[in-house]
Amino acid sequence: MMIQKKSWAGTLTKKYGRYWYKFKSNKISLVGLGVIVFVAVIAIFAPWITPYPTSAGLYVNFSQQKLPPSLAHPFGTDEFGRDLLTRVAFGFRYSLTLVAVVLSISVAPGVVLGLIAGYYVNRWFSAVIMRIADVFVAVPPLLLALSVASVLTPSAINAMMAVSLAWWPWYTRLVYSIASSLRNEDYVKAAELVGASPTHIMFKEIFPNALGSILTKVTLDAGWVILIGAALSYVGLGAQAPTPDLGTMISEGSQYLPASWWISIFPACAIVAVILGFNLLGDGVNDMFSSSIK
Amino acid sequence: MPLVFSMTTEKMERMSEPILIVENVKKYFNTARGIIKAVDGVSFFVNQGEVFGVVGESGSGKTTLGNMVVGIYTPTSGKIIYKGQDIAKHAKERPKWLKKDIQIVFQNPASSLNPRRTIRQTLEVPLKVHMPSSNIAERVDKLLEMVDLPPEFAERYPDELGGGEKQLVAIARALATEPSFVVLDEPTSALDVSVQGKIIKILMNLKKRLNLSYMFITHNLSLMSNVADRVAIMYLGKVRELAETRDFFLNPMHPYTRMLLSSIPVITDEEEKLKPKRIESMGEIAGALNIPPGCSFHPRCPFVMDVCRSVDPPLNELAPAHFCSCHLYTTSNNAYDKYKK
Amino acid sequence: MxxxxxxxxxxxxxxxxxxxxxxxxxxxxxxxxxxxxxxxxxxxxxxxxxxxxxxxxxxxxxxxxxxxxxxxxxxxxxxxxxxxxxxxxxxxxxxxxxxxxxxxxxxxxxxxxxxxxxxxxxxxxxxxxxxxxxxxxxxxxxxxxxxxxxxxxxxxxxxxxxxxxxxxxxxxxxxxxxxxxxxxxxxxxxxxxxxxxxxxxxxxxxxxxxxxxxxxxxxxxxxDRIYVMYAGTIVESGPTEKVFKNPKHPYTQLLIDSVPKLTGEGVPEGIPGIVPSYLNPPHGCRFVTRCPYAMQVCKEKVPPSYEVEQLHYASCFLYDNGENGKDE
The missing domain is CATH 3.40.50.300 (P-loop containing nucleotide triphosphate hydrolases)
Structure with a gap:
């Protein structure tokens, strides 16, 4: 098949069409993508599309207190009379920011350290990097984040730092295992033999081949980051009131269970939906880079 | 003296000058389960402009040997002398001119080209390292032309190419630095016979044009008889027979060579005649961790004698330029005499 | 049966x-x-x-x-x-x-x-x-x-x-x-x-x-008997001896020729060209793009199987109308 002129769309199709074809080969991945796009749109446009934007902040209206779901308040209202639908939408905002901050802080150093440790697998600094990573990995991420967050003053920023600290070693380990096996590939040997620099080999030869696994992990991890962030908030070490955070909402709402069930159940469902969405999306990303689908 | 004559003698002299000398090279790997003697005392030389064939099955050490020549492995002991210098070290410790001068073509083009890089990006790597001041884009086009590939292939990814085309790209990459010695590690084994011819033809033309010397590693004896000037056969890390190609095929000496020859499923009656009287292939190639004592081939040898089980025969010159390491030719043996009849 | x-x-x-x-x-x-x-x-x-x-x-x-x-x-x-x-x-x-x-x-x-x-x-x-x-x-x-x-x-x-x-x-x-x-x-x-x-x-x-x-x-x-396949079609079939002694389809002939011989007459040329893409294979004979004897009819029609000698079949228009030449 001839590729039409070098139009922008043509090049794009040539390069990414196959990825999209592979992604959609599993229809459930499309559901995941749909959920995440939906959540992202709501999060981005929350101030403009939510019915009661003021409910996002310090707002009290005791006349509307703990109203069950109705047409005016589809998710009901909380103990201060704030609209829960609005707060959930703003909660997505916080969750996605958390994901973006944590992953952008932890993935890059994790990947670079993994590349170095994997490429120089028999050198002393590789062992040092990996042992440090092991120490972090040995502590469950939630526990580590909890202990770090408890030392710092509870705030959204500190919670993000705490989660990031727990996260980078997983990328180091992932990339380490990929790099230490790819370094034996013939194309790496060929580049070494002509005298290509280690930086070239790590970033131009090995990294592009690890990208698929990294992106898959990023997508799958997004769900986990949200969960841990919510857990931190739930125990009061994360985002502080009045920031609308799904974890905080569940925690506050739990005092009113079971009578005013909607206060914690709807935020909980929202978390489940996002995590599930990211997991399904992750499967699709995995398919995109898989060689078994042609 | 006519000019033509003096040129011929000069050329002949250059032909017979060894470019590579391998002296008692060993490569042992320490593993959790013991020492693997992948290459165990191998000596040979390769003349300038020659195709030196190395034949062997799995575990013979032929690939390890080729890897030591290019510097993927450092020999445990022994010397590798290239153009008069000992180069028995890892590529990382070799001077830049050596990395330019010795290149390798790997067996499987699917794994020797990075799947996420275009052909141009792959071919640019050696050029950027060794000829940074040249017009790199132009050189990439020239390299593709050299191996008979159209210039538009430069923008493609390896999975858009056929197996033979990929191997041609790998050859172009090896020749990018303008080397004088190339190790060809089973360059056509992963390809169909119908494209093998083209690859070999291009390799041989380039050898002539660029004055290259090849160390050609393969398990395919039929191919070897067509491309090599001299052939060495390896079994479990040792050279068992080494001779000029014609002599090697007309007068194979080592029982392993004979077994290998008789195992080849040939097509024509003329070939059938060339095969030694059938020595049935038997037994398994021993594992690298438990190489049999004495001659490592003795458990599979139809002419095995007591001495073979304890003493490893040396590589002797049994006929002019024909070396073989086998007790049959130094001890009188009934089984062999019977076989000859 | x-x-x-x-x-x-x-x-x-x-x-x-x-x-x-x-x-x-x-x-x-x-x-x-x-x-x-x-x-x-x-x-x-x-x-x-x-x-x-x-x-x-x-x-x-x-x-x-x-x-x-x-x-x-x-x-x-x-x-x-x-x-x-x-x-x-x-x-x-x-x-x-x-x-x-x-x-x-x-x-x-x-x-x-x-x-x-x-x-x-x-x-x-x-x-x-x-x-x-x-x-x-x-x-x-x-x-x-x-x-x-x-x-x-x-x-x-x-x-x-x-x-x-x-x-x-x-x-x-x-x-x-x-x-x-x-x-x-x-x-x-x-x-x-x-x-x-x-x-x-x-x-x-x-x-x-x-x-x-x-x-x-x-x-x-x-x-005892072989089928020769090329690009998803069977181009020749027959008793092993006959096919090897007297290959009829140009593909079989070229394939047999491309195997390097132990007798060492140099490495054969192989078959020019490449296997066509299965996305848009040729309409007629699938070997037409590489065949040295390709004719107009080969591009248009899929060749039927002709019995070239007893029990030996070749799918090639060269053997149409009982004409048996051109194979040397």
Whole structure:
């Protein structure tokens, strides 16, 4: 098949069409993508599309207190009379920011350290990097984040730092295992033999081949980051009131269970939906880079 | 003296000058389960402009040997002398001119080209390292032309190419630095016979044009008889027979060579005649961790004698330029005499 | 009636670029007790045809037409119960990679027992199963069956693993054994042993075998009759001797010529050009793009099969109207 002129769309199709074809080969991945796009749109446009934007902040209206779901308040209202639908939408905002901050802080150093440790697998600094990573990995991420967050003053920023600290070693380990096996590939040997620099080999030869696994992990991890962030908030070490955070909402709402069930159940469902969405999306990303689908 | 004559003698002299000398090279790997003697005392030389064939099955050490020549492995002991210098070290410790001068073509083009890089990006790597001041884009086009590939292939990814085309790209990459010695590690084994011819033809033309010397590693004896000037056969890390190609095929000496020859499923009656009287292939190639004592081939040898089980025969010159390491030719043996009849 | 008769089989694969039309109406048959070889280069559809017989085609495959008759019944349209019976009792297949068919985390004993148990209709006692396994391993020329049974696949050499695969295949191959490049992944001397063993076994058990290979020599020394495949079509068929002595289709001629000879007359040129894409294969003869004798008609029509000599067929317009020339 001839590729039409070098139009922008043509090049794009040539390069990414196959990825999209592979992604959609599993229809459930499309559901995941749909959920995440939906959540992202709501999060981005929350101030403009939510019915009661003021409910996002310090707002009290005791006349509307703990109203069950109705047409005016589809998710009901909380103990201060704030609209829960609005707060959930703003909660997505916080969750996605958390994901973006944590992953952008932890993935890059994790990947670079993994590349170095994997490429120089028999050198002393590789062992040092990996042992440090092991120490972090040995502590469950939630526990580590909890202990770090408890030392710092509870705030959204500190919670993000705490989660990031727990996260980078997983990328180091992932990339380490990929790099230490790819370094034996013939194309790496060929580049070494002509005298290509280690930086070239790590970033131009090995990294592009690890990208698929990294992106898959990023997508799958997004769900986990949200969960841990919510857990931190739930125990009061994360985002502080009045920031609308799904974890905080569940925690506050739990005092009113079971009578005013909607206060914690709807935020909980929202978390489940996002995590599930990211997991399904992750499967699709995995398919995109898989060689078994042609 | 006519000019033509003096040129011929000069050329002949250059032909017979060894470019590579391998002296008692060993490569042992320490593993959790013991020492693997992948290459165990191998000596040979390769003349300038020659195709030196190395034949062997799995575990013979032929690939390890080729890897030591290019510097993927450092020999445990022994010397590798290239153009008069000992180069028995890892590529990382070799001077830049050596990395330019010795290149390798790997067996499987699917794994020797990075799947996420275009052909141009792959071919640019050696050029950027060794000829940074040249017009790199132009050189990439020239390299593709050299191996008979159209210039538009430069923008493609390896999975858009056929197996033979990929191997041609790998050859172009090896020749990018303008080397004088190339190790060809089973360059056509992963390809169909119908494209093998083209690859070999291009390799041989380039050898002539660029004055290259090849160390050609393969398990395919039929191919070897067509491309090599001299052939060495390896079994479990040792050279068992080494001779000029014609002599090697007309007068194979080592029982392993004979077994290998008789195992080849040939097509024509003329070939059938060339095969030694059938020595049935038997037994398994021993594992690298438990190489049999004495001659490592003795458990599979139809002419095995007591001495073979304890003493490893040396590589002797049994006929002019024909070396073989086998007790049959130094001890009188009934089984062999019977076989000859 | 032949044991297996494949009629006008068409199989494609769905991929991103579109539909790969791989098998383009192939016809072949295997008689009882017959050794049939299929020769062809990589990706010419040999394995696809065999997978169709065993009903193990990949998920993205598309069956576009044709029949595979076994005893007059179409395998492709049997229900699962009917076909399971065939898989248990009649057919079996050996693959190129000896490790791929063995599960690395179980001993040979566990895997072998399961296969014997599964393929039997009656309940078998452990002793009966064991006896059967040992007997089959011995037939596959494995001298210490007990030691083999207790091994994990990684403890065995490639040749031994392939023997184990043969022994396992014999559990159900009571009528047909399909061997897909059984020696290609092995060393030359070991491949020779495996092929001699296979030949001995199929002759002793009086079963049929379809041997697939890209190595002409291997096929020549093994089978009674061969089919030559090119780009999803069968271009030539006939008794082995006749096809090798007097190849008729230009592809077969060029293929035989491209094998380097031990006698060393230089490496042959090979076949110019490349296999056409299965996305848009030529309309007429699929070899037309590489054929030195290509004519106008070859581009327009699919060549029928001509009987060029007794039982020797070639699908090539060169043999139209009884004209037999041009092959020298």
């Amino acid at each position: 032949p044991l297996i008769q494949v009629k006008d089989l068409r199989v494609g694969y769905n991929v991103y670029e579109g539909l790969l039309k791989v098998l383009d109406g192939i016809n072949f048959f295997v008689e009882r007790k017959e050794k049939v070889g299929i020769i062809g280069e990589s990706a010419c559809g040999k394995t696809t045809a065999m997978k169709a017989i065993m009903r193990i085609l990949a998920k993205n495959s598309v069956l576009m037409g044709g029949k595979i008759l076994y005893d007059g019944n179409d395998i492709l349209r049997m229900n699962d119960t009917q076909f399971t019976e065939i898989r248990r009792k009649k057919f079996s297949m050996i693959f190129q990679d000896p490790s791929a068919a063995l599960n690395p985390v179980f001993t040979i004993r566990q895997q072998f027992y399961d296969i014997i148990r599964y393929s039997s209709n009656q309940r078998m006692t452990k002793d009966m199963i064991h006896e059967r396994a040992v007997e089959l391993l011995k037939q596959a020329a494995l001298p210490e069956p007990e030691r083999i049974l207790d091994s994990y696949p990684f403890q065995l050499s490639g040749g031994m693993k392939q023997r184990v695969n043969i022994a396992m295949a014999l559990v159900s191959a009571n009528e047909l054994l399909i061997a897909d490049e059984p020696g290609t992944a092995l060393d030359v001397t070991i491949e020779d042993q495996i092929l001699r063993l296979l030949k001995k076994i199929v002759e002793e058990r009086r079963i049929s075998i379809i041997l697939i290979s890209h190595a002409l020599g291997t096929i020549k020394h093994f089978v």
